[in-house]
């Protein structure tokens with residue numbers, strides 16, 4: 001199985017991602033990102049690895065004038081949910097199911113490209129950034145967020161999975177945090193023909209109102225289900241015990257930190 005095929009998601013997985021992970025984490029991150037970006041009036045904006053469109057929708061909400069916004073993602077299932085979630089707007093909106101390294105988009109056609117929590121999953125990162133460079137106008141910008149530290153939640157999840165499920169499930173839980181060295185990201189951007197305009201951080205407070213449902217919405221669901229209900233209970237209890245310092249009135253509120261880069265196309 002190629003690294004790309006390993007990332008194919010079912011319709012049910014895309015829906016769970018939208019119902020649980022987006023409200024808890026990706027929508028707040030998208031909102032913080034869109035507010036920090038200087039969105040150009042009537043701009044042409046590309047959201048790469050858009051998933052179910054959390055950032056695409058935040059951009060549509062904050063973009064002045066009448067622009068063009070394109071959401072592109074490898075998974076047709078994510079694109080289908082993104083399209084179904086997005087209301088009519090004054091802007092032109094397009095959805096594209098495509099690998100980041102082969103975008104069916106014209107050269108130099110966007111003012112701004114965004115990647116929210118996608119870079120770490122691209123098997124060929126230099127090729128991905130070269131393709132984004134191709135579709136950006138000269139002096140266009142790239143906005144990028146990528147987790148800066150493994151969150152206490154994912155640490156707890158990985159430890160519980162390693163104890164009760166398998167090492168490969170624990171590895172999956174850590175995968176989104178696998179690419180977090182800011183200097184390495186800076187070098188990748190520079191090698192692809194970008195200069196880093198700003199680099200700072202965004203810290204979110206991720207809420208777990210229903211820990212069990214939120215854990216079972218993650219890609220490790222099948223690994224846990226394969227072990228049976230009793231093991232799922234053990235995993236959830238173990239995570240809850242590890243997250244006890246973050247418990248407030250029955251809700252876990254856990255910090256999660258992201259790099260936030262804005263780079264300019266040379």
Ligand SMILES: C[S@@+](CC[C@H](N)C(=O)[O-])C[C@H]1O[C@@H](n2cnc3c(N)ncnc32)[C@H](O)[C@@H]1O
Nearest residue numbers: 026049050051054073074075099100116118121
């Ligand atoms: C953690 S999700 C982030 C989605 C979205 N940006 C958000 O904030 O909700 C990672 C996304 O990267 C997409 N992805 C992974 N590999 C990709 C590739 N090679 N080309 C395009 N998209 C890819 C996945 O389909 C998934 O939707």
